Amino acid sequence: MRYCQLVLGPAGSGKSTYCAALQKHAETINRVINVVNLDPAAEAYTYSAMADVRDLIQLDDVMQADDLDFGPNGGLIFCMEYLTEPDGLDWFKEQLGDYDDDCILFDCPGQIELYTHMDVMKNLVHQLQSWDFRVCAVFVLDSVYMVDSAKFLSGSLAALATMVQLEVPHINILTKMDLLNKAAREQLEVFLEPEIHELLSSEHSVSKFNKKYQKLTYTLGKVLDDFSLVRYIPLNINNEESLMDVLIQTDFALQYGEDIDVKTQDYEYPDADDGT
Numbered sequence: 001m002r003y004c005q006l007v008l009g010p011a012g013s014g015k016s017t018y019c020a021a022l023q024k025h026a027e028t029i030n031r032v033i034n035v036v037n038l039d040p041a042a043e044a045y046t047y048s049a050m051a052d053v054r055d056l057i058q059l060d061d062v063m064q065a066d067d068l069d070f071g072p073n074g075g076l077i078f079c080m081e082y083l084t085e086p087d088g089l090d091w092f093k094e095q096l097g098d099y100d101d102d103c104i105l106f107d108c109p110g111q112i113e114l115y116t117h118m119d120v121m122k123n124l125v126h127q128l129q130s131w132d133f134r135v136c137a138v139f140v141l142d143s144v145y146m147v148d149s150a151k152f153l154s155g156s157l158a159a160l161a162t163m164v165q166l167e168v169p170h171i172n173i174l175t176k177m178d179l180l181n182k183a184a185r186e187q188l189e190v191f192l193e194p195e196i197h198e199l200l201s202s203e204h205s206v207s208k209f210n211k212k213y214q215k216l217t218y219t220l221g222k223v224l225d226d227f228s229l230v231r232y233i234p235l236n237i238n239n240e241e242s243l244m245d246v247l248i249q250t251d252f253a254l255q256y257g258e259d260i261d262v263k264t265q266d267y268e269y270p271d272a273d274d275g276t
């Protein structure tokens with residue numbers, strides 16, 4: 001059995017830094033974590049890559065090709081779809097080798113539409129599973145943007161869309177914790193408490209919009225609660241204990257995540273005519 005993490009999340013959220021930090025931490029405990037760059041538009045990364053999708057296809061080449069007419073987003077989708085076609089998959093399989101029991105992190109592109117609603121990442125997951133990989137999704141979010149309720153809700157819903165689309169064990173990681181000041185850390189801790197739906201729709205949501213749509217916000221918060229999705233692991237990449245915690249939780253998700261039976265619960269939807 002082989003194990004891998006799909007490292008996902010918005011552009012600049014810290015995916016490559018997460019991969020580099022986890023790889024380095026693994027070395028200190030005599031474990032090997034391999035990393036594969038799956039971003040055809042990547043400019044630089046600090047980990048040691050066992051494979052790089054840019055050796056197969058590069059975004060710049062696609063955008064400059066005379067017979068194609070793509071901008072940056074269309075071009076990136078074209079590159080990822082090429083990876084899941086027979087030629088791309090032959091290359092990919094060869095790069096992954098056939099070592100047993102290893103763990104590979106896939107550093108994915110930051111265009112979240114690839115995994116929130118398109119099929120390309122889902123197809124890649126199925127392919128990896130057919131090659132005997134256990135797959136988990138690690139959704140990386142920038143904690144700096146998660147300290148108010150609107151952004152917290154928006155980031156969490158993107159994570160939820162990814163979780164239901166990919167259908168693999170899912171973990172949320174909050175990065176850049178070292179950049180938060182004390183007040184912001186305290187604010188964030190409030191959101192990491194249970195009963196998030198109460199918080200999102202109460203005193204932390206003071207804007208006019210939030211007041212008007214309070215019940216809707218409450219219900220969305222409850223959906224997140226019921227999917228156990230508001231559980232975030234804060235990561236401080238400068239702290240070995242924090243890195244160890246992430247490694248333990250991702251190992252657990254890979255070993256047992258598929259066996260956990262998560263049941264959704266009954267929802268009480270707000271009345272349709274009450275302005276929500």
Ligand SMILES: Nc1nc2c(ncn2[C@@H]2O[C@H](COP(=O)(O)OP(=O)(O)OP(=O)(O)O)[C@@H](O)[C@H]2O)c(=O)[nH]1
Pocket residue numbers: 009010011012013014015016017018039042109110175176177178179235236237
């Ligand atoms: N201080 C601090 N900076 C971080 C952390 N994580 C990422 N960064 C910085 O944030 C910027 C973006 O990080 P990346 O790791 O490149 O983010 P990414 O998600 O891989 O970005 P894309 O590949 O463009 O989607 C870089 O300047 C990193 O050095 C962190 O935990 N702490």
